Amino acid sequence: MHRNKNIYFYLAIVLLVFGAVFCVLFYIPFYSIPLTAVGASMLILGLVCLALSRSLPTISPETGAMLLEAGMENINALIEELGLRAKAIYLPSSRTSSGKPQALLPISSKIDIEMLTRTVPQRLIVKFGADNENVGLLVSTPGSMSPDLLMAETVPGAEGVESSLEHVLVGILDVIDGVSVEQSSDEVFDIKLSGLRLKHSNTLAYQWLGTPVASVVASIVSEVTDRPVTILEERQNRRHFSIRLGAL
Numbered sequence: 001m002h003r004n005k006n007i008y009f010y011l012a013i014v015l016l017v018f019g020a021v022f023c024v025l026f027y028i029p030f031y032s033i034p035l036t037a038v039g040a041s042m043l044i045l046g047l048v049c050l051a052l053s054r055s056l057p058t059i060s061p062e063t064g065a066m067l068l069e070a071g072m073e074n075i076n077a078l079i080e081e082l083g084l085r086a087k088a089i090y091l092p093s094s095r096t097s098s099g100k101p102q103a104l105l106p107i108s109s110k111i112d113i114e115m116l117t118r119t120v121p122q123r124l125i126v127k128f129g130a131d132n133e134n135v136g137l138l139v140s141t142p143g144s145m146s147p148d149l150l151m152a153e154t155v156p157g158a159e160g161v162e163s164s165l166e167h168v169l170v171g172i173l174d175v176i177d178g179v180s181v182e183q184s185s186d187e188v189f190d191i192k193l194s195g196l197r198l199k200h201s202n203t204l205a206y207q208w209l210g211t212p213v214a215s216v217v218a219s220i221v222s223e224v225t226d227r228p229v230t231i232l233e234e235r236q237n238r239r240h241f242s243i244r245l246g247a248l
Contacts, residue, residue, distance in 0.1 A: 008053035015046030075139060075205040082107060084137070087230050088209045089116065089248065090218040094226055097122035100144050101219040103209055104128065104228075106136035113248050116228050142212040143219025158183040164224050165191070165217060175213060176241075186247070188232075189221055193241040210234065214243050221245050 022039025026032040078084075088103040089111070096102050097119055104120065110133050120126050126138045162181040169176045177195025184190060198213050209215055210231040222229045225247055233244040 012049035019043035090222040092222045108133040141215040143216040189245045196241045
């Protein structure tokens with residue numbers, strides 16, 4: 001990605017220099033309006049290229065995907081060693097000591113929901129209840145962004161969820177074209193994403209944590225509603241990628 005930035009920067013310099021020369025050379029001595037307009041166009045293109053060189057991300061998408069896969073392989077190893085078979089519970093930043101949304105992977109499906117109202121300590125292996133089965137892994141996921149980036153809306157219900165999803169997935173990450181949210185009850189959210197551009201492989205971690213885009217969606221919904229949520233179902237067809245979330 002730095003190579004692409006350099007290309008845009010050097011192109012901007014060339015266009016700005018030649019554009020300035022064209023404007024001065026053909027307007028003052030020759031008063032040629034068409035050639036002066038060409039120089040002005042080169043100046044505009046140069047400014048656009050300069051802006052592009054500053055707006056591109058610092059690392060390439062391939063590098064980001066490589067880092068994500070490396071992290072998922074480590075989580076896969078932990079899941080296999082501990083034999084975890086319960087769906088991840090996505091906690092909002094208000095329930096974690098780290099101050100950011102994280103996912104809790106319980107070792108048992110028997111979960112004391114009341115205990116999740118407390119703040120979970122910042123450890124890899126955490127105990128979140130009085131029962132010995134209330135133990136799990138607390139991990140960061142692709143959705144573990146800062147609450148400011150998630151832009152938790154004060155608007156309640158599906159409207160606030162949809163606004164935050166659109167802000168992050170369309171406006172910041174640019175991984176989808178559009179999103180719609182339906183809230184069938186106080187606990188269930190049905191989310192449809194159109195134009196999904198983020199691909200993923202089928203790994204063990206994704207079976208319990210959800211795919212990367214579902215992980216981001218779950219973290220956002222958890223943050224907006226300030227409630228733990230789980231990914232109930234993921235479906236994909238030719239038009240939409242559908243995610244059903246359940247709030248606890």
